[in-house]
Amino acid sequence: MFGGLTVALVTGVPFGTFIGQHFGWRETFLAVSILGVIALISSLILVPNNIPGRASASLRDQMKVLTHPRLLMIYAITALGYGGVFTAFTFLAPMMQELAGFSPSAVSWILLGYGVSVAIGNVWGGKLADKHGAVSALKFIFAALVVLLLVFQLTASIHYAALATVLVMGVFAFGNVPGLQVYVVQKAEQYTPGAVDVASGLNIAAFNVGIALGSIVGGQTVERYGLAQTPWIGAMIVLVALLLVVLSGRLDKLPRRSAALSPEG
Template identity: 60%
Template sequence: MPLALFALTLSAFAIGTTEFVIVGLVPTIANDLQVSLPSAGLLVSLYAFGVAIGAPVLTALTGRWNRKYLLLSLMALFVLGNLLAWQAPSYESLIIARVLTGLAHGVFFSIGSTIATSLVSKEKEASAIAIMFTGLTVALVTGVPLGTWIGQHFGWRATFLVVSSLGLIALIGSALLVPKNLKQSRPARLKEQAQVVVQPRLLLVYLMTILGYGGTFTAFTYLAPILQSESGFSANAIGLIMLVYGVSVAVGNIYGGKLADKKGPINALTIIFSALTLILLALTFTMTSKIGAVFTVLVWGAFAFGNVPGLQVYVVKLAEKFTPNAVDVASGLNIAAFNIGIALGSILGGVIVEQLTLQDTAWIGALISASALLVTRYSGRLDQRSNINTNLRT
């Protein structure tokens, strides 16, 4: 594999770290900036909205840009956004920094797969994409707990400074290693893009994605306060628990991909959404016990992101059937849907914390995951009626 691919992987690692590390820093930021927990949690939501806007809109607007120059521009914006977060004098300025960083994130993952496949021969394309996305998994396993630890010991600003340094290294690596003459597919015409937005079957998948992630992030956004206030863990223990969670996520991602291959996306998603519903319901009762909370969080991680392969495979299969000239756009919109789910789940979690209790975020998240399960089964039934073989081995 070319060295340029590892520059992309480092970029994915830095971006994944800055997206999710905020979860472990919510109480720290709330105390330092003297804002409420829901206000600090809103930083998760606004970042996700930045990604949701950036993925489809900016990807479409930059469709004719040279891929390398676009990549370097995105990483420069990413570094700038994290430097602004490091020096943010107020809560409002931190919001601006997070939104800017989210915009860069959205476009990066929309074009990242195309760039990765441009670097290798055709028979190695899938491996190239897998290597690039390894950066996200490694971020959850190591970047997020390490960033949480740095934030708790040296201040949350130090975390953003470290992440911006990683982004700068990735930017330099991309500038030196990524070739200029990357292959570039024809951008989808406006009419073709519009077909994706109005296609009912694709909208159903986006709803599955939004509900699936919304259920998880209703509670996950406030995991650090839950572990401190409900379970009784010290702030120093949060980073270690996030490490355990990240390892579980890494295993769950691999398992989720194999499950989607073996059983097809609908059956795989049925299993995962069913498990998420039960786990979040259980968390409502186990969060008051240290042992019960850690065990539940460990199992939760195994399923929380395991739906990604199934959802991505499913949306591509349906796009190939209904909007064959805009498959990339359909895939990009699913990335937006992931982040809309994160944003709405985080906002809902904040409302629940303000109006009810931290404990209520879990069972309400379970209800949302159950809704994702119902939509999944309905979509599968529509596949059967239309004789669409999305549930075959991929």
């Protein structure tokens, strides 16, 4: 589900832009409505009615999900990781036009290509997390993302170099989605087994907080320093997420009570 959300997030923009440019803004809303109806019908047909559900989490378990330090650390990793990504991604279209010199129609195709990269990254990131574990996968992807954002800082004004950087960056930008979800579920099963679904949902909420954070930071960066400065600012935010992943991985190796950072109560 999380993978579908991220792919839709980055492919919806170019599709909407394409429809708006060629048919008008009303048709864009019509297309969104049609897709919504298709999604509803597909859910009614394809989603089984007899999926076994977990017992409802108690209020105490829900409060632990909201307050447990180890889970809060993962929510922070998610919010900061995507906050860094969206600091640059929010302004990717104007950067590709004003700095790299692409036409508006070309930018729509670039964003679509970025969306394809994101889809590839979701699948690849999941396999990486399965093979090497969530923490190892997250460390590698976040580290690569920091490097790529810094590279984009240098290539943003170089036509085809900017394009290549953006397409590669798409693979890594959302490749950590599976690892983050696996990790939060693992920690929730360890520390709050009665509210695993709640923890997973809060991690998705942290993703949305990251989008808002990135948009705000990116907007302030553009206003104060210009479009060209968003990639390195985003890289610094992702670097904080990487450091938290390293810390969390070290805490995982400690005895359970020590790693929890607080009494189990």
